[in-house]
Amino acid sequence: AQTVTQSQPEMSVQEAETVTLSCTYDTSESDYYLFWYKQPPSRQMILVIRQEAYKQQNATENRFSVNFQKAAKSFSLKISDSQLGDAAMYFCAFIQSGGSRLTFGEGTQLTVNP
Amino acid sequence: EAGVAQSPRYKIIEKRQSVAFWCNPISGHATLYWYQQILGQGPKLLIQFQNNGVVDDSQLPKDRFSAERLKGVDSTLKIQPAKLEDSAVYLCASRAQGRIFNEQFFGPGTRLTVL
Numbered sequence: 001a002q003t004v005t006q007s008q009p010e011m012s013v014q015e016a017e018t019v020t021l022s023c024t025y026d027t028s029e030s031d032y033y034l035f036w037y038k039q040p041p042s043r044q045m046i047l048v049i050r051q052e053a054y055k056q057q058n059a060t061e062n063r064f065s066v067n068f069q070k071a072a073k074s075f076s077l078k079i080s081d082s083q084l085g086d087a088a089m090y091f092c093a094f095i096q097s098g099g100s101r102l103t104f105g106e107g108t109q110l111t112v113n114p
Numbered sequence: 115e116a117g118v119a120q121s122p123r124y125k126i127i128e129k130r131q132s133v134a135f136w137c138n139p140i141s142g143h144a145t146l147y148w149y150q151q152i153l154g155q156g157p158k159l160l161i162q163f164q165n166n167g168v169v170d171d172s173q174l175p176k177d178r179f180s181a182e183r184l185k186g187v188d189s190t191l192k193i194q195p196a197k198l199e200d201s202a203v204y205l206c207a208s209r210a211q212g213r214i215f216n217e218q219f220f221g222p223g224t225r226l227t228v229l
Binding site for chain 1: 155169205217225
């Protein structure tokens with residue numbers, strides 16, 4: 001069974017600064033996808049970024065980028081130029097290729113200070 | 115395109131009562147999921163439908179939870195009778211069939227409080 005661990009229950013960052021959220025996972029699969037989801041107080045889960053395990057290049061989406069270390073089973077999210085609207089709960093999630101069950105971590109609550 | 119719709123957004127009931135949640139997935143999405151998200155935790159899959167058939171209900175507490183998707187579109191999740199530990203947000207998600215990339219689109223959730 002796959003597990004996803006987020007060791008930072010809470011993080012805070014100053015507006016315009018950079019913050020990194022950590023995630024580790026455990027799997028015996030070699031082909032899978034990793035995701036970061038954002039969940040604001042409205043509860044709507046929004047996909048922030050995804051990474052295919054077979055790709056060595058780290059994914060980027062505007063101010064969001066990941067550091068994917070497959071051998072270490074690590075998948076961190078970097079948010080650059082943090083904005084007040086980035087404040088939310090962030091979840092790391094895993095799904096094996098061809099599968100359909102998402103496994104989520106426990107989440108990291110990000111606070112952005114003005 | 116319209117997103118995943120859920121209702122109600124909030125529900126407060128007393129223990130041992132029954133409750134039902136409704137989900138309308140994105141049009142054309144064959145796969146539908148129900149997740150339970152307890153406060154402070156990540157979502158946990160309860161049940162997955164492919165069209166109107168159940169694919170995975172291994173984590174559904176079948177003694178009190180039931181779900182159906184009769185016409186392969188809308189779905190309802192029912193709890194009968196509710197327990198205090200059922201207090202959570204219930205998220206519905208859907209996914210298009212045949213996509214290489216397994217993105218699931220989530221609804222706004224229903225927050226259930228059991229007193």
